Amino acid sequence: MFSDHLVLAGGGHTHALVLLRWAMNPKLKPAGMITLVNKSSSTIYSGMFPGVVAGKYKIDEILIDLRNLASKAGVSFVMAEIEGIDTKKKKLLLAGRPEIEYSLLSLNVGTKTNLNSKSLIRGDKDLAVPIKPFLESYKFIVGQDIHEDNPSAKPFLIIGGGFAGIEIAFSLRKRWPKRSIIIRVKSQRKLSKNLLEKLSDLKIEITEKYPSILCPKLICTGNKSFEWIKDSGFLLDENGRILTKKTLQVHNYPELFAVGDCGVIKDHPRPSSGVWAVRSAKPLAKNLERINKGLKLKEWKPQRKAIQLLDINYVNKKSKAFISWSQLMIGPFDFLSRLKESIDKKFVSKFNLIQDIDKEMLAEKEMIKCRGCAAKLAYAPLNTALKKLDLIESSIDDSINIGILNSSKTLIQSVDGFPSLISDPWLNGRLLALHSCSDIWACGGSVISAQSVVNLPSLPNDLQQELLFQVLKGINSALTIQGAKLIGGHTLESRNMSEDPFSLGIESSLTVNGIIDHNHNFWSKGGMKKGDQILISRSLGTGIIFSAFMNGQVKPYILDSVLKEMNKSQHETVNYINQLTNLYPSSKIINACTDITGFGLLGHLSEMLESTNSDQLKMNLDPLKIVLELDNIPVYNGVKELVEKGFESTFAPSNETFLKNIEGDKNLRFELIYNDFPSNLSFYNTMLKILVDPQTCGPLVVSCPSIYSEKLIQQGPWIKIGFIS
Template sequence: MQSSEQPVLRDIVLVGGGHSHVGVLRRFGMKPVPGVRLTLICRDTHTPYSGMLPGYIAGHYAYDEVHIDLSRLAEFAGARFYRAEAVGLDREARRVICRDRPPVPYDRLSINIGSTPQLGEVDGASDHAVPVKPIHRFNDRWLALLTRVQRHPGRTTIAVVGGGAGGVELVLAMQYRLRHELEAQGRDPAELEFHLFTRSAEVLPTHAPPVRERFRRTLAARGVRLHTGSEVTRVDEGGLVTASGEHFAADEVVWVTRAGGAPWLRDTGLALDGQGFIRVSDTLQTVTDPNVFAAGDIASMDHHPREKAGVFAVRQGPPLARNLRRAVQGRPLRPYRPQRRWLALISTGDRHAIASRGAFHAEGDWVWRWKDWIDRRFMARFRDLPAMDEEGKAPKSEVALEGEEARQAISAVAMRCGGCGAKVGASTLSRALGALQPVDREDVLIGLHAPDDAAVVRVPPGKAMVHTVDFFRAFIDDPYVFGQVAANHALGDIFAMGAEAQSATAIATVPQGLEAKVEDTVYQMMSGALEILNDADCALVGGHTGEGRELALGFAVNGLIDDAAEDVMRKGGMQAGDVLILTKPVGTGTLFAAHARLAARGRWIDAALASMCQSNRRAAQCLHQHGATACTDVTGFGLLGHLVEMTRPSGVDASLDLAKLPVLEGAEETVAAGILSSLQPANVRLRRALRNQEEVAGHPRYPLVFDPQTAGGLLASVPAARADACVAALRALGYPHTAIIGRVEAQGEALEPIRLIA
């Protein structure tokens, strides 16, 4: 992971996690450019390596063996990872338009999103065929098919459309895996029927005749019926129809052909070829816009047309990284010339493969082992990331700047003022906040966009005010998501008390830099926060933003509650015989400590962030409706610390069942590896509250009762008779990990109030 004292001067944005971009990230991680920030925008956290996908389908590799963890790779590269989908470009403003989040500005942009199946060209294909891309959707469908074949005996017919290397490898891999699944159950493999359709006269039309003939024989020997010269013109619920009008019944139609560019590219103004791919020059810049690059399948080189193959995307990584680096440095770019011929190693599903390069060909199990060695070596480059040198003095930036930008850069690097001089400039702040639309409330008299010294809110008759404040530095590199988590965390105390949120004031710290970079960071962060605040009907009424070394955000939140004391849910009030309910899983502290050390899988972080972004508002209402006697939100003190805070004022003891504790995926693995939050040691001091600490200290979940949480769930005591109904209601509201984790007991003679059940 890279960090730098150098302010951000230029933004390189990478759209898509293809083979070229993973190479760019690795190279920038090895040799960062001071003053240059990378941002990766990708819908998926784990990107597949196409060379190993047939082996995964055939069962030779596990999921993680064939996928590159983009979250971990971006962390290594010092890049921001935005898990989002790009849907357009505003090239005039130099912004990437994303689905469900604010636009992302760029100085240089690179697109590596692969190709998109053009199902719309064939009647019914969009509704009834399974495209092999995007891979995550195909994987879900493949696993469902695998389960269906395993559990439901009977005939299953699978049709694969596409006679290139991808289609041939896929049908042979599927046939091999499913056949062996049936044989393992003692069933007849003849239950399975496979068809391969291609409109060409031959399979693998770009390869030498001996290679085509060898695959013809392999398909026949494996019982795959080959339909050459058979263009598919329609797909329906029962199968497919060819140009000759013949209907073929099929339970599953898999689409591995007719790929083109993503539809949104047509509205970018970039020059595209006949298939919708982005036309690029020898420098991998688009022929339309020198600030936009493209590589991999989505790119079409004007002077060097080549078929779509993963080898080109991989080999474009180094020249793309070099030219992006040179572009922000104001240096001349270097041309790239792809090779005319390349080696293709095409597997037959059964740990056997055929090598093809021009007229050369070879086959055998040894070819598969060779391919396996090449593929594993490639993947190791992104799994076994090299250790980085310790940080020294920040090197001077080589980014080319002129005029006002150069003056701002000098100011950003120079010693900054303290006090009010550390505030973010008024014009920068007003532009960033001007586009925000906080929710309107009648009781907010003067709010965010009113030019006054303070906000003014009215307290309705019969209501009491509830106040809370939270503030912490960023622990993820996406300011939009960080804003969501920070707002959700601050609101948690309000909801835990049984109150409704009324208004919030923000306090933010933003690293210094060019005004445009600071403005975007503030806008991204506050957009995320405002999404959460508006959903809670909480009006953002003002705040303060200053410069500092690290991004940080907090909120002072005001809430309203009926002034009758019985309507307040407090930490005290637990009754012996109540059960303890927890609405969210624990583990955020250890997971993000592991993330910073490149020791967490991206999907673990995705799940943790999804949990942290989920509001506790409806959960609190549900707990109140089911008679909760006490409630608190689980945050920095960890589960044990907050439970102790509840038992003491309640005058009770409690037991926790470690086996029933909901835990985020990956948290047990990271604590077992000894990776703990920096706050963990302070929380562990509370072990003195445990009656049987020595008995349970070796339990794998024991460290997690001390794990500090950010935007954690609610811990509540509920009368035992109403507990099951409460849990069912919470799960129905979208809190699927809700669990009964213990009981409230009468206070005993022991000084320690908590007993853990192993």
């Protein structure tokens, strides 16, 4: 039997509350490995979404940060779309990446909007958006704000007369006081008299027909299950929800649980509602804890009906709300709106308990040590040790030329590695490979093969097998897109205590082999020429971002955007330069190149300048200087704000040794220029922190003649950040 690996599929309200329970009470958490899988790194508290549409709340206020919540609970987080379940092999199938093997699986994947052909008129699909996922529908609504003060604009149509559609209509009226809003319902007779009166008072039209003109539509036609649930062989109710026992176990599958909108207890029918999702969290958590210990599971009997509050956010009045119990609806009253607001804020505030209440910086001794490339040895001890050791082939470049092949191609090799940056072993393996390959790219080479060394935590064999499988699959995914292969490696078992989650206990390194074509030059760190322009291929700030993440202080969407960029291979960028070389064989397009990793932009540029000026002095030429244009240096969103709050990588202070090169010795000198010099000292000091920030999967930086820099900038993704004088 596969060892204990509990997989929580979906980040709905139930699983979020289960994770909160384990974060607040770690002793309750089941033993073994636990992984949360969700399509996005955050989930929206649905009860407050209409309030966001009305402008009552900001979208950030209703986000539950699943990645951070999982981290606090000691649970691995995997951001991936679920495609299905192989119940025989006990595997969760994911889109675009390998499956995850489980011993226990809990489903809390929610539902999707019930779209049908009647909801979408041919030729109008671009103007019809489902209410779920909420972030997408919110973007759609924001995009319609351009018509908010235009009563003659096309009407905004809401399809569906249920609670969701009506509450969104009330919220849109607050957002757009003048725009025509229409709700299309099947039958007006199902709506209460006082609700119809309030809709009429707010000039929200109710119709049982579709408008004769094409207009933007928000589809709120109820929920339906995902297709993969229907294909999984489970017993389903008429709405496609998985039927479970009172223990929340799926019928005929004792190792599976289903909760929230995707599951319903047999013989206890109920509508889809967050009320039951919230109330099922404690019974689910207790049964997951009990089954892990081999104890008898407890039965849960949910209530058949639930009270619902429907909020109305007025333009210039106090908010009011209706209260509904089955077919009975009362209101609207302002005290009910205050009650709903209190309930909603209390729910969301639960997840703030795992944050620092005042969000102040932790004391330096309490800061969590940074991972990724920020875990490397500092420049000073590394440089001193290498100078004392004469057994290693000396090279200022991170890749070394190890000989000419029979094909006249140059073989180059490099090695890199770090402790797990994130708790997703597949993505971490992929990022490791992309980071390691950048040393080959920085020499103008193409990656052909790699060998890995993976140090795994001490765990049962099958859990080690699962972690190793995910890591190697991730590494290989980054190699195959370059036409390269993973040709072998070595594994180790750690003798240290296993971390929680276990996936953070993985430490990996990669030896990467590459080739340079016989008609292409080896790009070295030295060789910059006066008049060269300095170009950078992507933004800076990963060390600062991950420092804030490790301490629970970064917004999920900010980290998502950074990971998305880090996840891109830069080999095509190098290939394009080599294609230019083929077009201009007599010219040297790249005079010098490096990749920005642990020593930060300033540190690695210092290596380039030191190597260049060493050659300049040998030829009795004047030393060169690097001029950096601070305003042009690209920085990831959110980084400057985090710097102002005091966040930096734990490796950054050791990189501050390179700051002495600013207006420093003539043989190693930088000049920094920016628009508001010298008045904007705050910007200057922030940029100094960014210049020494260690990067994982960082950018390439090239020094090249201006005639070619223009071509590279036009092609992208290059940005000019300075020049050589």
